[in-house]
Amino acid sequence: MNPKRALFRIYRDTRFSNDKTPYKTHVAAHFVLRGAAKGFLGSGYYVHIEPGEAYAGAGIYMPDNDQLQKIRAAIDRNPDDFKAVIRARTFVKMFGRLDGNRLQRMPKGYSDDHPMGEWLKLKQFFAGVSMPEKKAHHRTFVRDVAAVCEAATPLVRFLNDALGPETISNSK
DSSP states (O other): OOOHBBBOOOOOOOOOOOOOOOBSSEEEEEEEOOOSSSSSSSOEEEEEEEEEEEEEEESSSSSOOOHHHHOOOOOOOHHHHHHHHOOHHHHHHHHOOOBBBBBBSTTTSSTTTTTTTHHHTBBEEEEEEEEEHHHHHHTHHHHHHHHHHHHHHHHHHHHHHHHOOHHTTTTT
């Protein structure tokens, strides 16, 4: 992957913010699927370093409504496959659980007693690991981030399979 495509800009959009600080205090990169346009189309990997903390994770942070519906439909259609991903020993050991903001009520089209309700309520699907900043200065940092990405790969694959190839091809 070309780092120019993965790295976020260092300047902040201050147009609608009370904080007019022009630059971010962190550096971050989002690694999209090969062949996809830069941005958040589909699930991918994320690395973030700031004073005091480093973070590595994966998933989809801000899916649009169409993407969210497709992910929920995939969870509904393939509950065993989804549970196998988020309950895998490697996933649980690395992340503990799947994170993301969630709805208070079940989304439209799903019953209140749906067996996958806990996950259908999610509006974001990601997992990650926070580390002390000093880890980012250590020679094993790249290996540590790669381990996070490897543990999250089944989640990334499930999410991208749910979104389908048209999500990626439309991103160009």
